[in-house]
Amino acid sequence: MDATWMQWLRGFVTIRVRGQAIERLVNEALANGLQLWSIRRAKEGELQCSTSLNHFFRLRPLLKRTGCRLHVEHRQGLPFWLQRMRKRVFFAAGLVLFFVGMYLLSSLIWSIDVKGNAKLSEEQILQVAKSEGLYPFQWSFRLEDTVVLSKRLAQKLPGTAWVGVEKRGTHITIQVVESSIPEAKPPMNPRHLVASTDAVVTKVMAESGRPVVKRNMRVKQGDVLISGLLGDETNSKTVVAKGVVKGIVWHEYDIVSPLAKQSKVYTGNKKVIWYGVAGGRALQVSGYGKNPYAMSESIRQEEQASWRTLKLPFGRMKETIMEVQIQQQTVSYEEAKAEGIEQAKADLLAKVGPDAQVLAENILHEKTENGKVYMKVLFEMDQSIAIERPLVQMQGE
Structure with missing residues (x-):
């Protein structure tokens, strides 16, 4: 039978009894109301059992009458624990302060x-x-x-x-x-939509105003596409011209494309450095020495210490220095041309808008010199050609 929590509070001992009258000792102890449990034979002539602390002292007269002797093997329970704590008062105080400190830290908003x-x-x-x-x-x-x-x-x-x-x-x-509040748009003055460059019109869609041009018409820079002036000379009205006008525009582009490319590769060699971090400061604790690589890149990963859901104001940081090399890669003449043309298309689309479309490209001139391909290319693009022009300027002309 194991000791109950009440017996643990009062304290109990595990004893070993030896002698010729062990059975008589056990019978007299039980007859006198003493509590003995976990009774078992240890070896020939010996018996092991447990008893509470106050009943332990009542065994002395019974031992004298029966001629038995005992030896205390274990002391357990609250009285013995308190006695050990008195010997380690600083440890006990530190333990209490630790738990109090952890409770206080976990009660703060960090x-x-x-x-x-x-x-x-x-x-x-x-x-x-x-x-x-x-x-x-x-x-x-x-x-x-x-x-x-x-x-x-x-x-x-x-x-x-x-x-x-x-x-x-x-x-x-x-x-x-x-809250999503729509921005108040400033009032717009009457205006025309005019051509931003020479082009051949491919699409005209007017939201407000009067269309002046039609599809397949050739226009020059500054020509009115959608007029903001409605009516005739006797009965006219000015409006804000709105709409979409697209046209074919030709762009001449100078392209330089190298026949050799450089690429960065990792060799697999690396060096790891560890830091201790506290209060926003880092102290190196390993990986001393200079960077052994001529070319390298470093990646830092910081880990903050935590206890359950509490984030503590210290941690560690890992810095990985990886060796890199630059490799030369030869590109064929056709690949260099294709790459140069694609890069030029991307630049043009970035300038004229993502809704533009490249219809064709014509190489006017090409040559190879100093490891590079030089080209002059004429791009045919379908793009927006409408820009705003206030009606005030038209009246002043």
């Missing part, structure tokens, strides 16, 4: 994150949260319920549709959903 804000600054949101008692190193038990905090922050933060406050351990997350 960090606050703000998410979802675009128009409102993080400083403005944190300032309003501080006015509600929500700030780093605040006691968590002094905070209002997160539902109450969410409502108060939403009332004090202008332009917010919803504010949520989520608490996870020692970390607070403030999620902000801002």
